[in-house]
Amino acid sequence: MACKEVALSGWVYLCKLCNNGAFSLHVSCSQMPRLIHHPSHAIHPLSLLPRPPYSAGYFNCDACGRRGDGFSYHCEVCKLDLDAACASLEPVVRHEAHPRLLPSLPRQVFPLRRV
Numbered sequence: 001m002a003c004k005e006v007a008l009s010g011w012v013y014l015c016k017l018c019n020n021g022a023f024s025l026h027v028s029c030s031q032m033p034r035l036i037h038h039p040s041h042a043i044h045p046l047s048l049l050p051r052p053p054y055s056a057g058y059f060n061c062d063a064c065g066r067r068g069d070g071f072s073y074h075c076e077v078c079k080l081d082l083d084a085a086c087a088s089l090e091p092v093v094r095h096e097a098h099p100r101l102l103p104s105l106p107r108q109v110f111p112l113r114r115v
Contacts, residue, residue, distance in 0.1 A: 010026060010028065013030060026051075032071065033043060033048065036073055038082065040063065040082070041078070043078075046080070046082065049072050049073075052068070052069055053074060059072050059081040062081055064083065070084075071084045
């Protein structure tokens, strides 16, 4: 799996020539934007990378701290990395069950703001 997200379901693209279909790509992953402007890092756009840019062969998501070796959004200037799941979350949400904004990621990425 190119994205390394095994929990996803649905249709996949599959290369039957690569080690008996060892390379597959979710349809949803194939449609991810190549460049995003994320509120957690407004000073630079983040580029979608198919593999980590580091010689170690993995990245650590700067939002959730998980180690990844598949798709990530990366800022080359700042060396910031977000895994695809964290990059897709809104920084804060408002819900009728709670009077305050709810941050979706750690405070070092999305500081809490008063409303």
